[in-house]
Structure formats: C-alpha cells, structure tokens
Amino acid sequence: MSESTILANAIKSNAWPFLEAKKILDQIGNVTPAKGYVLFETGYGPSGLPHIGTFAEVARSIMVRQAFSQLSDIPTRIFCFSDDMDGLRKVPSNIPNPEMVVQHLGKPLTSVPDPFGECESYGHYMNSKLRSFLDKFGFEYEFFSSTDCYKSGMFDKMMLKVLEKYDEIMALMLPSFREERRATYSPFMPICPKTGIVLQVSIIKTDLKSATITYQDDIGNYIETPVTKGHCKLQWKPDFGMRWAALQVDYEMYGKDHMPNARLYSEICHILGGTKPVQFFYELFLNEKGEKISKSKGNSITVDEWLQYAPLESMALFMYNNPTRAKRLHFDVIPKNVDEYITFNKKYHAETEQVKRFSNPLHHIHQSNVPVIETFGISFSLLLNLVSVCNPENKSIVWGFISKYNSEATPESVPYLDHLIDFAICYYNDFIKANKSYITPNSKQNIILQEIVVMLSALPIDITAEQVQEKIYDIGNKHGYENLREYFQELYQILLGQTEGPRLGSFIKLFGIKETINLIKQRLHIPKLSIL
Template identity: 70%
Template sequence: MTINFDNLLNSNAWPFIEAKRIYDHIGGKTPAKGYVLFETGYGPSGLPHIGTFAEVSRTTMVREAFKQICDIPTKLICFSDDMDGLRKVPGNIPNREMVAQYLGKPLTGIPDPFGEKESFGHYMNAKLRSFLDRFGFDYIFYSATDCYKAGTFDHMMLKTIDKYDEIMRLMLPTFREERQKTYSPFMPVCPKTGAILQVPIEKVDRERQSVSYRDESGELVEVLVTGGNCKLQWKPDFGMRWAALDVDYEMYGKDHMPNAKLYSEICRILDGKVPIQFFYELFLDADGSKISKSKGNSISVDEWMHYAPLESISLFMYQSPSRAKRLYFDVIPKCVDEYLTFNKKYHEEEDIKQKLANPAFHIHQGNVPNIETYGISFSLLLNLASVCNPDDKNVLWGFISKYAPKATPENAPYLEHMTGFAVTYYNDFVKSTKEYHKPTSEQKLLLEQIIVMLSGLNGSESGEEIQNKIYAIGTEAEYENLRDFFKELYQILLGQTQGPRLGSFFKLYGIKETIKLIESKL
C-alpha cells in the first residue's frame, strides 16, 4: 500500500490527528535531544491492570501514527512513580501486617511481601515490565527512585528552589486554608526512618542546596534536595518530569483533568516546554459506575483474553477513547465481531484514506493480517454452542466442516482460536442465563411455516437467502416491528433475547438439524 504525506495529514483517525498535533508542536523538525519522547505513567502500589494496558496501547497507536507521518526518531518511556510513599496497605497482597509497619516509606524502601525481589516497588516494577513485554510494547522503563537518586532530576530540584515562591503562589490557592499552612512542593526523606515526609518547610537555601524542617522533637533538620534526599509532591512532580525529560506527548485519564493546568504551569515555571496532552475517559461497569480494582467491578486483561483474542481488546481501546465506555463481559463478543468486520473491510477497501481510518490499521501498526473465518462470526459460534451445548470445540468443528468444507483448524487458525474462546465464553456466561420460552399457538403456526420453508430448500441457498425467507414469514404475519418476531424466535429456539442472523445460523447448524431443533419446541 502506497501512502503519501497528504493521505496521512488528511486522515481523520484519532491517532493521526494526535500525531499531527505532535508534528506541529515540534515544528516538523527533530528536537534538539534527537527524538520525540512519549511518556506513560504507572503507580506501582498495585499490579498493572486494564487501565495500564489502555494507556500504553493508545500511546503506542499515536507513536506508530507519528512514525507514518515522518522519519523523526521516537522513544516511549514508561515511568514508575516508585518513590511515592505508601499511604495504605493494598488488600490483595500477602504479609499485610509486615507491610503496614512501613507506611510512609517509598515503595522501593519496603520489603517485598511476595519474597521475590529486593523491595515491594521492585516486585511491582518487574510485574509491569513483564506485563508490557507480554504484549510486545516497545518502551524504556524509568524508575522515579533511580532518577532521583542518580541525579537525573537534580537540576530541576535546584530550579525548584530558584522558583520556589512562584510555585507556591501557583499551588497554595488550590488548597484549603489548613493545608496552605503546611504545604511545600518538597517532601524530604527522613534521614532516620527513610519515610517520605509531608511537613512544613521552614527554610529553603539555594546556596546550600537544601531545605529544613522540624522533626517530632522540634529539632531543625536540614536535607539536600539533590541525590534523592527529597522528592516533589505529586502535582509538581508531574510537571517537573515533563521539563526534566523534555517530554513531547503524554496521555492521562480524566481524573487528572482538574490538575492538567497545574502540571503545565509547573513545567513552564521550570523552563520546560509543555508537551502535547490527550485525556481519555475512564471505564464504567455494567451499571454505569466507575470501575475500581478495590470494588472488583472491572475486567483484567487476562480475563478478557481468556474469552477472546488480543485484537478485540485492542479494538475496544482504539474506539472513542474520549468517551466513557462500559467495560464488562457482555462487550467481548461484540468487539470480536467488530474486529472481524474491520479486518475484512481493510482488505477489501481500495481507498487509502479509508484504510488509514480503519481501526485494524492502528491495531496492527499498518501490517494487517488477512484473516479467514469463512464468514463465521463469534456470535454465530456462540449461538451454535447454545444449541449443541459443547464441552469441546471439536463439536463446533463438526458443524463448521459441513458448512465450510475447505475450513480446517490448520488453514483457518483464527477460526480455530475463536471456537475455543466461544466454548469457554458460552459455558461461563451464556449457559446459566438461558431461559427458553414456550411458544404460543400463534407462534407454533409460524414455526411450522419455517419448517415448511426449510424443507423446500434445495441446499444451494445462501444464509442471506434463507434470512430473507424467514423475514418474509414475519412480514406476512403482520408484526408491527419485525424485531419482536426475531426476538421471539431467539427466546424459543436459543433461550435468549438476541442472536445472530438466523439465516446464517440455520445454514451453519444445518437445515436438517434446524428442522429437528424447531420440531423439539413444538
């Protein structure tokens, strides 16, 4: 596929829109540091989750779109704020009593409750890197602890002293009166305990490169702001990081929106160039509430991939990132079938602009595989499972082989994966919710008409042709809304309120088998 610059600049796909914003931001020239820097952040007090995947996958989509626009080098940093003081003990870790003794300590200063790494922070960082590596993300890992202690941020810590009054004028109006009396952007590391302290700062000394505070005994304690002896509060830290690392692009969740202006202004105060920013909406559960790991109303990446291919979750992340979306198990089949539709359209489409707007282009970074499923969707497989109640995907393949004789697990590997996912999803989510309706006398007459229609087929009819014949029966029955007609058929035959196009399903299940299925309901 030949793509010219105009095609890319005129694409309305959101990753290209973001890429163009970055391109304009740098003036179309390679920054002095030699590359464009993308950044994502991670709070390592908990395991990486679906929100982590969302942020890194979406940022990667923008980065790959930027690579299509120009040949300016890029880098992606995944930054772990592992020097943050632990405020509460997570509920899903072992040895919680041991960890509780270290509240206030930086995550990298707390023993690993899992007993595997040198600290709690190191354990969580290892989990993050393993998580990102599993999906093939191209990134550079940065640790806040390493950056502070190695002096990477020293020049910014000194500049924070120089601009201390200006930063305080910015930050203080954002707090209540009581907090204003104790706030400082600097958080000293206690020389005795190693805890990250939120204490009033009595003296800021540029010449000595230090700040001073009073400890519990009233003694004035002086600590350097360099070498990891101090950390910045999280809001100034966010903007400082942009300035220190010269970040060009960062995404963040809507929960950061109230502080976005503060991050940007801190960056300006510290003489940094404010990066291009993009906020994404948060995920909701089935009831429309914000998902929360502590509430247990979310889906993990592992759970999603237990029921569907990776491409389906990538599509969910791609679609409408600025719109709040419900994230629950019922969305999984829809995402699988939407991905299959987009994949097919991508390979059928000749217009370059349409290809660039296709989610499959961004999910696969321009290298979109040509997937063959012989016209069989995930919803068709689920409904096939509904009538044959399989424990093994080979049962589904028995029907598939009759429907599409050329299809085999070897030459249709994606379809092979889908059959396994369909059996698992059906047994875990569909089977227990099935509720069959007993047909009324009027509905029995319609079912008998469908049997007569199916009995008169010669076997060469397509699923679409069978669908039209079913449609005609519903029309003749004078339903005000044909959706009600099909809903009734789904409830009688499949025990659910919705389903696939029945013509395609009947074709896949087999005409003789379908007639037997309908007769069993009469």
C-alpha cells in the same frame, strides 16, 4: 507506492493518531528538537495491579508515535514512567497478604515488601506485571522507575531548580487548595530517615546553597534533609510538571481526571524552564455499574482476563475506538469487539485507497502490518451461539458443524477461526451457560415455530443465509409483529435461552437445517408433522 505518496495520504488522514501527530509536528516546527528526538511519555501509578486502562494509555501513545513516524523521519523515543516512589496510601482489596502490607503504609512502593513473594518489593512486582503485558503485545518502549530516577540523581538538577523557584511554585499551587491544606502544603515530600515514610509536612526553611529543606518531625525535632539523591520526592502535581521539564517531554496523554490539573502541570514545567508538551486527554473506562475502574478496588477486567476469552487485538481495538468518549468496560463488550476486529480486517484488505486504510483502526493497532485472517464469514457471536446449542466438551464437535457448513474450513486452513473456537467455548462456559433462561412458547409462538419447521423442511440445499433470514422475517410479519426485534428475542429465548442472538439465517446455515428442526422439536416437543 512511493514514500511521498504514502506521506501525502497520511497527511490527509483524519484518524485521531494522525491528528495528534500533526499537533506535535506543529509544536516543534517540523524540526528535530535539540535533544535529537521527539519524546513520548506515558505514566503509570503501580499502587495496584495494572488494569486495561493502564495498557490503553501505553497502546494509544504508541499509536500516535507510529503515526508521527509516518509523517516525519525525525527520531522518536517513548518512555513508560512508573511513579513507584509514591507512598502506599491504602491496601488494595485484590492482593494476597494484606496484613503484611498494611504495616508499611506511607512508604514508597519500592520499599514495601512484595505480598506475592516474587520480587524485591511491592513496586517491583507491579512494575513487572506492567512490563510483562506490554511485552506480550510487542510494544517498543523504555522503562523508567521514579525511585531509580530520584535516587540516581537523574532529577537532581530539577530538584535544585524547584528549590530555587520554591516561592513561585508555592504561589501557583496554594490557591488550588482549601485553607487547611494550604497551611501544611509543600511541593517537597521528604523521606523520613527513621521510618522510611513519604512525609507530607510543612517546610520551615529552604536553603538553596546547601540544597536542603528543614521540617519539624512529629516530636518537635527540626530535621534538615537534602532535596537530592532521593531524600525527597515531589508532590504528584509538581512531579508531573518537573518530569516534563527534566525529560523534555514532547507528548503525553492522560485520563480526564487529570484535566483540572493540566494547567498546573504546564505552568510548573514553564517555571522550571521547560516547554509544555502536546497533551491529549482520554475519557475513563467505567465498570458495568458506571463507576470509574480502579487498581486498588480491582473492579475491572485485567489484561489476563480479557485474553482468556478473546485475542489481544480485540482489546487493542476497544482501546483505539473513541478515546475521548467514556466507555463501559465489562465482559459483555468482548464478543462485540472480536467481531468488529474481524469486520475491520476484511475492510482493510479489501480497500485499495491508502487514505481509507490509514483511517482503519487496524492500521494503528498493528503498526501498518495488518495480518490477513479468514473465518469464512463466521463471526464470534455466531460461534458463541453454535457453542451454546451444541454445548461441546471439546472443539472437535464445533468443527463438525463448521466442516459441513464449508468443506474448505479446517483447523489448518483457518487457524484464526480455530483459535476463536477455543475462546468461544471458554466464554460460553464462564458467562453464558449458567445464565441461560428458556421460555415455554405460548399458543401463538407454538404456531409460529411449527410454521418455521414447515418452511425449513421445504428449503433447497443451496439456499443462502440471507434468504433463510427473509423467510423467518416474513413469518413474523404474517403474525402481526410490529416490533420485529421483540419477535426475534422470543425466538432466541425459546431456542437459545437468551434474549440476544445472531441473525437466525446465518445460525441455521451454520448449525444445519435438519439440526435446527430437531432443536425446535426438542424445545417444543412438536408432534411429527405429516409434511416431514
């Protein structure tokens, strides 16, 4: 396929990364910016361990960058910026040695000792965790530390510009605060030379000629301090806009909680002589209680936790889907996303139209290089239920069932499926095993299950999973179930000890007809039927 055809198909695509990329091209007039490239920025506040929301912002930004590169040959760069010069406001609940950290509240994150005892500082440790899981996925990015940018003088030009435009910035910011906050607000936060704490104090005097500000300390002394070389940093709202102007950012996405301040970021960028970037807001991830996930509370799934139970690409799919819709992020979503990944993979490689491939999430997750996987029609949910029934100590037991189901399936011929079995066993042991709750069948259910046994005993060997499903379905209809979902839930609870499960036809074909008959007898202690 020619490059011009690929480009035409990309332009037609309505996948959200392409739509965002088109906005960038429109803003720059399809011309390379004077700096020589289009800059994508993504930010991170390392006040606590990075969670999946952090990973999502970077992953999504990279997806847009990739889409942009398919629409244009204009060079691009992506900066991952850590706000590690912010003062530590509170001690997260999920770190060791909190008593040590609490003694350094208010100091820049890169001036707080590392409670894990591994890095130069608290901020350096959190930065290393961020970079390690970005590297794990093979992301290409350039890392920037706020501390390094301020102290190296990289932001000095803009800090002087903020000093020059001090009154204009104050006029913009003050109406956004309550009266008591207005009395003490300043965009500059000096670093106390005695304590090292990031101060939020009133600025008594600004001096552009000497590039200093003057404030009064807690004992009444007047302190004059430079605004350059990291002696001061900016409040987070002016800092946001300042970075856009200093780095000439062309695209940035942020969480919905930033939306009320987006106008301020943009106007500060304009005041400082910059052009506001194309912006995209995403909805926040919520925990199982519907609460916003938080780094300091640790009330979410970490990247490492997700990777204990599922492949990384399943997590990337969760991030890709519906970024402007709030989604609950808890362990129950993992199996669904693994199965959706398998389904999208099959669709991608079966699709011949490039436009439709561009709309497939996997095109953006894998940056156009989508691997071919094979599971012989076995979903992750189906594996979980197989594991739930056979309760294996090792995966060779699971492979025994799979090999009978399909003689071509081996760990060597389907390595992806072999990998999923490891995840399924781990997920079962941690989330399903302890929560099983079987019900004892009543007289009606007992009759139904005996009929299922009789039906299964008479099936030909070559019957399909769909045909088995239809026969089970017919038995439910025969016994007057108006709500067949309720019928299948009862079967799941009796046989699997859970309210949800796979299509029973698929499960029976994988587990085995004789094995299913024995399972029913074990659960019900059904007397041996004459037909058997």
